[in-house]
Amino acid sequence: MAEPAAARLTIDLDALAHNFQVLAREAAGAELAPVVKSDGYGLGAGPVARRLWIEGARCFFVARLAEGEALRGALGTDRPAVIYVLDGFTHGAGPRLAAAALTPILCTLPQVAAASAWAAGQHQALRCGLNIETGMNRQGLIPDEVNALVQSRGGLRGLDVELVMSHLGSATEPEDVRNNEQLARFLEVRGEFTEARSSLAASAGIFLGPAYRGDLVRPGVSLYGGGPLERPDARLRAVATLTAPILDIRNLRPGDIVGYGASVRLDRPTRVAVVAAGYADGVIRAGKAGGYAWLGGARRPLLVVNMDLLVIDIGEAPAQIGQPVELLGPNALLDDLAAAAGTVAHEVLVRLSRRAERVYLGEA
Numbered sequence: 571m572a573e574p575a576a577a578r579l580t581i582d583l584d585a586l587a588h589n590f591q592v593l594a595r596e597a598a599g600a601e602l603a604p605v606v607k608s609d610g611y612g613l614g615a616g617p618v619a620r621r622l623w624i625e626g627a628r629c630f631f632v633a634r635l636a637e638g639e640a641l642r643g644a645l646g647t648d649r650p651a652v653i654y655v656l657d658g659f660t661h662g663a664g665p666r667l668a669a670a671a672l673t674p675i676l677c678t679l680p681q682v683a684a685a686s687a688w689a690a691g692q693h694q695a696l697r698c699g700l701n702i703e704t705g706m707n708r709q710g711l712i713p714d715e716v717n718a719l720v721q722s723r724g725g726l727r728g729l730d731v732e733l734v735m736s737h738l739g740s741a742t743e744p745e746d747v748r749n750n751e752q753l754a755r756f757l758e759v760r761g762e763f764t765e766a767r768s769s770l771a772a773s774a775g776i777f778l779g780p781a782y783r784g785d786l787v788r789p790g791v792s793l794y795g796g797g798p799l800e801r802p803d804a805r806l807r808a809v810a811t812l813t814a815p816i817l818d819i820r821n822l823r824p825g826d827i828v829g830y831g832a833s834v835r836l837d838r839p840t841r842v843a844v845v846a847a848g849y850a851d852g853v854i855r856a857g858k859a860g861g862y863a864w865l866g867g868a869r870r871p872l873l874v875v876n877m878d879l880l881v882i883d884i885g886e887a888p889a890q891i892g893q894p895v896e897l898l899g900p901n902a903l904l905d906d907l908a909a910a911a912g913t914v915a916h917e918v919l920v921r922l923s924r925r926a927e928r929v930y931l932g933e934a
Contacts, residue, residue, distance in 0.1 A: 576927050577814035577847040578894075581613050583621040583932035585807035586793060590625045592805050593789045597776045600783040603629035605772070605790035607637055607656070612852075612920040613794060613810055616644030620934040622793075623649050631656060631788055635663055638672040654699060654733070656709075664688040675699040675735065677709050682719060682726070689728030699733035700763070704755040705748055706739040713759050720762050733786070734763045741774035741782075742800050753782060760784075774798040795904050796915030802903045810919060811899030812926060814847035815892050817879070828881055829874035841884055843870075845895050848878045852922035853897055857911035864901035865889060872910075898922075 594602050604627050605611075610618035619630055619641060629652040632638045638655045645651055655667070658677040661684070667674055676682050676698050689696035703710035711719075719725035736756045740746035753770065760768045768784035773792035775782045777799075794810065797803035820842050828834040828842065845863070849855045855875045862869040863880075866887030874881040882895065896902045898918070908915045 573927075574892075575815060575817065575846040577812060577851045577897075577925070578929060579922055579926040580811040580813070580899075580929045580931060581617070582807070582809055582811065583617060583930060583934070585795065585809045586618060586621055587625050587932070589793050589795065589806050589809070590622055590627070590789075593773070593776060593787075593792060594626070597771075597783050597787045597789075599780065600771075600776075601629065601786045602627060603631060603652075603654070603769070603786050603788050604793055605631045605788050606641065607631065607633040607790075608920045609637070611791065611794045611916065612922045614928070614930070615641050617930050617933050618793075619645055619651070620649070621932065623651065624934050628652065629654065629786065633657060635660065635666055635672070639666065639670045642670040642672065656701070658701070659685040659688070659698070664692075668692070673697050673699060673732070675701045675733070676729075677701045677711065679711065679715055679719075682711075682729070686724075686726070686728045695728055695730040697730045697732055699735055699766075700731055702734060702736040702756060702759050704736040704752040704759075706737055706752075708737070708739075710736060713755060716759050716762065731763055731766050733769060734760050734766045735769040735788075737772065738770060738775045738778075738782070741772065741778060742798065744778055744799075749778060749782070791914075791916050791919070794915075794919055796908075796919075797905050800905060800908070800914060802905045808898075808900040808904060810904070810922065812847070812852065812897045812922065813894040813899070814845050814851070814897060814926075815894055816843045816889060817846050817891065818844040819884070819889055819891065820844070829876065834873050841886070842873065842881050843884045843889055843895065845880050845882060845897075846878070847897060847926070848876045848880050850877045850923060851926050852918075853880060854907070854911040854913065854918060854921060856913075857907055859910060861907055861910035862902060864896035864899070865893075869902075870895075 606615040658681045659674045701710040740748040769786040771787045858872040861872040870882040
């Protein structure tokens with residue numbers, strides 16, 4: 571039984587399905603391979619992937635090997651999805667990758683060598699992908715390394731390269747010249763692997779146009795309601811809704827201080843509500859500057875965010891003890907709250923803690 575004062579995180583899988591279909595229409599001609607790393611952006615990779623399987627997803631991306639193993643278990647034998655592991659072929663990964671039927675995305679020359687050696691020992695080709703560095707300088711084989719592998723006699727021996735991918739660093743800024751530069755570098759390398767599928771676009775890249783989509787796109791944050799341009803997008807629905815009850819209502823005077831350190835000193839009579847949630851539940855403390863909650867049909871400014879409690883200015887809104895306040899959801903918008911905290915929607919989602927009671931709607 572849920573604690574009366576606990577926050578509640580409602581995860582709307584029907585909204586997730588809606589977002590998947592919006593992105594599928596935008597990416598017409600390319601397969602959607604959802605990114606469910608970091609436990610489905612903090613919302614539960616198992617329930618998320620099972621629902622997306624119903625919507626037609628047959629490939630998924632995770633970051634860590636352990637995430638791939640957990641996802642394989644969550645999908646079960648009746649959902650034989652392709653699961654790509656972005657970390658690649660790390661030390662000792664071979665037996666675990668094989669046992670869970672996971673496909674590594676190779677990112678470095680040592681990974682290529684290790685994967686090739688493993689395949690030789692198994693006497694069968696290893697299905698894999700190659701991650702190409704095209705301008706982010708974060709992860710991937712540089713084009714010269716790829717060319718050397720292709721031209722060498724055994725550089726890719728034992729490897730069945732089924733996917734060639736890269737990642738855009740400026741897709742949220744469509745006019746940035748880096749997008750075209752990365753596309754050109756990617757296409758040059760992609761031409762060496764005519765039998766493999768290609769993937770360049772994540773959520774924002776889908777909206778850059780057909781040239782960027784390739785054969786497979788990797789939507790992440792926009793599946794979960796984050797706008798592709800890091801601002802609210804009316805085409806997408808909120809998947810996560812965080813609510814918490816009001817614990818107290820106070821009428822404060824000019825000069826009163828709210829919270830620690832006298833950082834909030836009121837300059838007018840203010841009616842506030844103390845709400846049973848805080849940064850221990852995933853409400854980012856920095857978001858109090860410009861952040862808001864939703865109560866009584868309007869936005870209510872965040873004044874203070876502590877570990878277990880937060881305070882909002884409720885003005886003259888009808889309110890009572892125990893009444894739920896929306897801290898994230900269809901009215902307290904994900905991208906707005908990310909901007910207020912000086913971060914991105916991805917971080918807001920993955921910071922949602924397990925302390926809040928979780929409720930799934932539309933679970934498969």
